[in-house]
Amino acid sequence: MQLQAFRAAALCGTFTAAAEKLGMSQPAISDLIRRLEVELGAKLFVRGSRTLHLTSAGEQLLPHAEQAVASAALGAQAVQLQVELGGGTATFGLLRNADFYLNADLAKRFRTCYPNVRVRLVGQNSAETANDIARGMLEAGLVTLPIDDTGLDVLPVARDEVLFVTADPVRARRRVSIRAFAAGPLVLYDAHYAAADPVRRQLNERAQLDGQRIDPVVEVEYLSTALSLVTEGFGDSVICAAATKSAIMPDELHTASFEEPLFETLAFVKRRGHLLSPATRALVELAWDALCAYQDTPAGAAEIVAEHEDVQAFLRR
Template identity: 50%
Template sequence: MTLAQLTAFLAAMEHGSFTAAARELGGAQASMSELVARLERELGATLFVRGGRRLVPTAAAIELQPHARRAVGAIDAGMDAVRSLSALEGGTCTFGVLRNAAYYDLADLVQRFHAQHPKVAVRLVGLNSALVAESIARGELEAGIVVLPVPEEGLAVRPLFRDEVLYASATRDPRGGPVSIDELAAASLVLYDAYAGWSDPTRRQLRERASLRGLRIEPAIEVEHVETALGLVASGSVDTIVSRSIAESPSFPAGVHVAPMDEPCFDTIALVQREGAHLSPATRAIASLAEQTLLSKLGDHEGRERMA
């Protein structure tokens, strides 16, 4: 059984004739017919009923088709992997990053990747993690870095590290100790990622905690960007929640204090791709660069814990 035989078989299955299969593959009709005939002899089974205007696949052909697709796909993936060992000479990289990527040392990810692989086209999408995960599940992006939890159906998820979620306020006494979910629900809050709303992973965690106590979290203000929210917090009119990575960044407002939750809360940062999908060499390369960048900085941040 050869790759040429399986390729001819799959083309004949798709197009219903050896003539159309030959047209797709750039060969002769007789050659396509002979390749399939050899395959039938090796298998000891008839794959097509011939004689009409279209080839009619038999039960044996229907049974063989998914295995043939996987075999041909695996060979193609292997050839791509070997070609990528020396250099990435083309192709397109589609990758998603969480909205606040700059706080996770990913601000210059595209610049560094492009310097290494200038012939690769890059499509980098920065959205709320819930939207990045949806785009990957739909096949619009190959992979991405997200905050969990997100809906995981159809996705392969590999957690990388946890980042503590903190309460941020300019008016709450920093000596007041941890913040309870009751205090959070009673506070006047500004929450960011307004477009994603309660599908945002961090918000989802806090809403579920409040719901278990019969409470609701109702923000006074919703904005899109964390920087806008922190500006309002610094004015003393509202409070918010942030990850420790944001709280420890140089741009964090000096007059804003943070406190942990009394029941510690964490964002889990993860690498996500479609389940069962083979990443292109370009996307594998940028995913590897993003992972290395994230994990190399863990020791610089208290409250960021690598996953096993």
């Protein structure tokens, strides 16, 4: 309040005008500024015949006071919006296979809860979502790790096993080595992102450590297309366990774990040190609730690895 009184006096030129601007008495304004001068150990104003003049110390303080008052006003506005959520826009990125883990129309749910808030949900590969968040194009997102986390806060929240999938029941009778996987004809999806895709990154790293190379004979964009080609015998692929419980999984296909189990880890991501808007924070909380609720059903396949308190701490960073 002292900085607010100081700023008002500097802008208005008199304690009386500052008091009127802030809805306070003139003695109260004078007392606030006197106490500020005592704390700082410097005079901030010189009284002229009709108006106040800033001292050199006052001139140094003014831009900082303006910034502090503006920040306080924005903070108060954010709190009010959080209480009411009567406006603003929520921006959130979703991994392309989000339906396998949430089984929820987040946009519909969010608008039902907060009809006055706009929402922008972007579904894309996790590598691109992470890049858009780092560049400030999105506030937050739910992605699959690993990603380039430069400039990002990352909170792992769940993990799901990645399985080998084939049309040959014999090949699915036992766990699959990375050497055997790399040796067979492969049909892989997320062609646009290729090596940047989180699952492809893990497969490539494992193959490299074994002296192998992942070289698919077919690359397509969508999992559904890849599964169709696997069904017709063009090669083998990978699939997350959650997808095997969905309608996208053909009955003719068979799955097996890798010798060293492979997992995709789901994580909330935001810009490092960036406080989320109330609208986007509410959307993250809604996504978390949907994720936990779906994993408690028979169709849920992912293992929750975070606690509610972890999510709340992440949102406050």
